[in-house]
Amino acid sequence: MLSYTIKRIVQIIPVMLVISLLVFLMMHMIPGDPVKNMMGLEASKEAVEAERERLGLNDPLPIQYMNFMKNVVKGDLGTSIFSKKSVTKEILDRYPYTAKLALGGTIFAAVVGVLIGITCAVRRNSITDSSLVVLSLAAVSTPSFFLALIMMLFFSLNLGWLPSIGLKTPLHYVLPVITLGMQSVGLIARTTRSAMLDVLTQDYIRTSRSRGIPNNIIIYSHALKNAMIPVLTVVGLRFGGLLAGSTLIETVFSIPGIGRYLVDGVLKRDFPVVQGTVLVLAVTFVVVNMLVDLLYAAADPRIKYE
Incomplete structure (x- = not known):
């Protein structure tokens, strides 16, 4: 029973990796910019780019995903772009x-x-x-x-x-x-x-x-x-x-x-x-x-x- 339980727990890890990757890719495929949604249409292009840079949204997707997973391992699911609160x-x-x-x-x-x-x-x-x-x-x-x-x-x-x-x-x-x-x-x-x-x-x-x-x-x-x-x-x-x-x-x-x-x-x-x-x-x-x-x-x- 113990060995079976450990085996099932180990099997959870690749499942979670696949799910997290699929969700990450789907969110980035949806049209629209969360920073523009947050700052409004009147925000200047420079302000939008500065905020994207601060949030790390200008980094390549593999880098963004790796940063997200590193934080997950630490128990940190990130900070909401809109509310600025801990997820x-x-x-x-x-x-x-x-x-x-x-x-x-x-x-x-x-x-x-x-x-x-x-x-x-x-x-x-x-x-x-x-x-x-x-x-x-x-x-x-x-x-x-x-x-x-x-x-x-x-x-x-x-x-x-x-x-x-x-x-x-x-x-x-x-x-x-x-x-x-x-x-x-x-x-x-x-x-x-x-x-x-x-x-x-x-x-x-x-x-x-x-x-x-x-x-x-x-x-x-x-x-x-x-x-x-x-x-x-x-x-x-x-x-x-x-x-x-x-x-x-x-x-x-x-x-x-x-x-x-x-x-x-x-x-x-x-x-x-x-x-x-x-x-x-x-x-x-x-x-x-x-x-x-x-x-x-x-x-x-x-x-x-x-």
Whole structure:
């Protein structure tokens, strides 16, 4: 297990290098000049060139990339061109909001999705199964921003039950978390249903039933545990997706997370902001998936890491 973990950690390094290089090149390929955007159209050409020189934007691209990576190794993601603030500090201040949303959305999606998937598998081809499958497809197909607006209109404006802006109290998390996790509910439910149907046809399940073991114990202790491998994979991928895809939710609910920070950086062509934020999101995504891989052995003892 230890050697496998070390190997996976080592594999993260080239992945991060490739991601950082791609983001760096894409930002420099986008038309426009961040210095001109910051200083305005009335700024003189000499002033613009002086600021570009100060920021190192006149250096060759390989030199700029190497300087960026040297600072990353030191834990410095640079300074925002527009706000003049440390990108590392800005991300640390905003990351908890996005992480809480992604974690809450993942937990909500996992619990609800797995329960729906189990219900569908146990009651296969029934009205309940068909209805839940249709609802799952609807959840997957509904855009998150549209669902966010509908829930705000219904629960906040019409009923007045839940707040709709910010994350000041636990109640503020309800609408963003449900909205963010709803699409994942459908995907996890369908995956759980498919995995459970495969397991429920195995011989050891029929043997357990013939021995008179209660159905609930068979489903939740035997079948579900052996069906968790694909479910864990989907849950891990969805956490990374929710972490990077919370931008719309943060915008709709006015949440100061790194999703909004990233979008603002892209619109302003703020190179350090975009590069640093994407790198942090990529590291989080890779680490989460590594942890999911390590959980496979806990879910299925037959899996051994060599």
